[in-house]
Amino acid sequence: MSLLEIQHRIDNGLAKANRAKDDITLIAVSKVQPDARVALVLDHGQRVFGENKVQEASGKWPGFREHYSDVDLHLIGPLQTNKVKPALMLFDAIHTVDRPKLARKLSVEIQALGRAPQLFVQVNTGEEPQKSGVLPADLDGFISQCRNEFDLPIAGLMVIPPIDEEPSLHFALLAKMAKRNGLAGLSMGMSSDFESAIALGATHIRVGSAIFGARQTT
Numbered sequence: 001m002s003l004l005e006i007q008h009r010i011d012n013g014l015a016k017a018n019r020a021k022d023d024i025t026l027i028a029v030s031k032v033q034p035d036a037r038v039a040l041v042l043d044h045g046q047r048v049f050g051e052n053k054v055q056e057a058s059g060k061w062p063g064f065r066e067h068y069s070d071v072d073l074h075l076i077g078p079l080q081t082n083k084v085k086p087a088l089m090l091f092d093a094i095h096t097v098d099r100p101k102l103a104r105k106l107s108v109e110i111q112a113l114g115r116a117p118q119l120f121v122q123v124n125t126g127e128e129p130q131k132s133g134v135l136p137a138d139l140d141g142f143i144s145q146c147r148n149e150f151d152l153p154i155a156g157l158m159v160i161p162p163i164d165e166e167p168s169l170h171f172a173l174l175a176k177m178a179k180r181n182g183l184a185g186l187s188m189g190m191s192s193d194f195e196s197a198i199a200l201g202a203t204h205i206r207v208g209s210a211i212f213g214a215r216q217t218t
């Protein structure tokens, strides 16, 4: 378990970028990890976790929350409209708002519940056909639609760069688009590239395998 080492690398990255200590949220991505590993990371004091499936998270987290009531859970995978309600019951943040139909449904269910998670709009900066996320050309329009038509408070932007491209180009682009839209939150950087994301202003990094070890395929 190398949570301490990751925290150390984050501190160094923030210092190098002249950013304040603790100016970042480390999301420990626990998807597919066995409960024993998750329990160990909880035991070491980590409280912010990321999952990419509503169903998997629903099975895992209510139990842990009985012992750790201050867990902060982030959804970082695609969200189907028929899962919005359970997602809102479970998650404190959703990083994958990416289409008007989903934004509308979120708006309706948030009104009904009277409780809003932190919301990030996922951007498909690489314009990859198989990847979810709003295309860069549609982003500004989508954000104003979220704000004006759906009354959804948007906290920031999220990106998963293309696997075969230099991630820092995509991080810089995301930062530019966030600034242009008056958004403070930047969810970017994973195990292999979080230091470069910190240098480019990430506020939320999503680190899985570097904390938990390789994900076991079942």
Ligand SMILES: *Cc1c(COP(=O)(O)O)cnc(C)c1O
Residues within 6 Å of the ligand: 029, 031, 052, 076, 077, 160, 190, 191, 192, 206, 207, 208, 209, 210
């Ligand atoms: C799995 C996942 C991560 C974590 O990936 P690692 O390379 O294990 O750090 C981060 N973000 C998203 C959206 C993921 O699905």
